[in-house]
Amino acid sequence: MVEIDTVLVKLASRCNLNCDYCYVYNMGDDAWRRQPKLVSEATIEALADRLAELFAVQAKPFSIVFHGGEPLLVGAARFDKICATLRRRLPSPIGLHVQTNGLLLSDQVLDICARHDVGVSISLDGPAAVHDQHRPDLRGRASHAKVVAAIDRVLAHPQGEAMLSGLLCVVDLAADPREVYDFFKATGTPSVDFLYRDGNHDTLPMGKASLTSTEYGDWMVRMLDAYLADPAPIRIRLLDDMMRLLLGGRSVKEGIGEDDYGILVVETDGTLTKNDTLKSANGSDRFDKTWTVFDDLRVLVGAPDFIAYHQAQRPSAPECRACPDLKICGGGMPTHRWSAARGLDNPSVFCADQKRLIDHMRAQIASRIAA
Numbered sequence: 001m002v003e004i005d006t007v008l009v010k011l012a013s014r015c016n017l018n019c020d021y022c023y024v025y026n027m028g029d030d031a032w033r034r035q036p037k038l039v040s041e042a043t044i045e046a047l048a049d050r051l052a053e054l055f056a057v058q059a060k061p062f063s064i065v066f067h068g069g070e071p072l073l074v075g076a077a078r079f080d081k082i083c084a085t086l087r088r089r090l091p092s093p094i095g096l097h098v099q100t101n102g103l104l105l106s107d108q109v110l111d112i113c114a115r116h117d118v119g120v121s122i123s124l125d126g127p128a129a130v131h132d133q134h135r136p137d138l139r140g141r142a143s144h145a146k147v148v149a150a151i152d153r154v155l156a157h158p159q160g161e162a163m164l165s166g167l168l169c170v171v172d173l174a175a176d177p178r179e180v181y182d183f184f185k186a187t188g189t190p191s192v193d194f195l196y197r198d199g200n201h202d203t204l205p206m207g208k209a210s211l212t213s214t215e216y217g218d219w220m221v222r223m224l225d226a227y228l229a230d231p232a233p234i235r236i237r238l239l240d241d242m243m244r245l246l247l248g249g250r251s252v253k254e255g256i257g258e259d260d261y262g263i264l265v266v267e268t269d270g271t272l273t274k275n276d277t278l279k280s281a282n283g284s285d286r287f288d289k290t291w292t293v294f295d296d297l298r299v300l301v302g303a304p305d306f307i308a309y310h311q312a313q314r315p316s317a318p319e320c321r322a323c324p325d326l327k328i329c330g331g332g333m334p335t336h337r338w339s340a341a342r343g344l345d346n347p348s349v350f351c352a353d354q355k356r357l358i359d360h361m362r363a364q365i366a367s368r369i370a371a
């Protein structure tokens with residue numbers, strides 16, 4: 001059976017922002033329209049029971065991440081109840097986290113997070129000029145000032161420093177990496193994670209001219225240089241993971257390195273799907289059989305369909321299997337490997353970028369060891 005690391009639970013299928021790169025709403029998949037706007041109490045109760053059964057057999061703790069759309073559209077009172085239900089029915093090593101755009105992160109919600117030990121991660125793409133170009137609200141209005149105010153509110157909360165897990169940034173190649181780094185450092189966040197724009201071999205990610213061009217690799221090289229030049233850097237999960245792997249350690253999250261991660265996604269109607277990002281790979285985020293939170297998850301994690309989904313994290317392209325950088329790169333996220341012609345049997349669409357970044361990182365580490 002596959003061990004589960006992360007259960008991503010969509011509390012809301014809609015969002016109060018309209019990000020131009022969003023894989024849920026703006027990459028051609030409209031399955032969200034057929035989902036209930038908010039998760040029901042019955043779905044959360046069934047999920048809590050099924051996860052308790054699963055934990056009893058797998059023993060290894062997992063994280064539950066509230067997601068959406070925007071999860072806090074569920075409202076403070078219902079959010080409180082959802083957290084209370086999960087905390088009551090699941091043992092304490094199981095982590096609760098919310099991934100939010102920050103707009104609804106009120107003091108009341110922060111008190112709820114503190115009471116139920118919920119970690120908070122906020123999506124923010126950098127300085128206002130960068131963020132507001134891509135993350136407007138539904139009326140096209142800027143959202144940056146509200147998000148920054150939300151970060152300040154979290155850090156001003158008595159439990160805020162422990163509560164704020166970090167920020168999540170989607171890379172904009174037009175932004176200056178040094179300015180982006182300095183901006184994030186000034187927010188007071190303990191860490192930032194960077195995501196590349198979604199894309200695949202049939203639809204290249206925004207800003208990438210060809211499979212051999214290295215725009216994302218060049219951008220991350222400049223980010224790495226800013227990070228290494230800082231005597232007291234903030235954590236950058238993507239770079240930290242890669243450097244740890246280069247030094248013989250392990251990664252902590254999917255998308256880098258050779259470890260596989262067990263990820264379950266729960267839609268607002270209780271349906272279970274594969275990793276959400278596969279929506280942009282021809283809607284291939286659905287299992288052949290429909291599974292829901294009312295089914296036995298101990299059976300699901302041993303089902304051939306689920307095992308095949310889990311094993312799809314391993315790169316199948318001959319180029320990756322023979323690649324000297326496979327241990328670091330891992331072959332890329334399945335969604336970035338996809339093409340209509342070859343399915344997932346491709347290197348990552350960011351292959352050249354990864355090689356560029358790994359080469360630079362290796363040289364930086366070697367020069368520091370030599371010094």
Ligand code: SF4
Nearest residue numbers: 320323329347348351
């Ligand atoms: S995607 Fe490219 S860099 Fe990564 S393992 Fe495959 S061949 Fe190597």
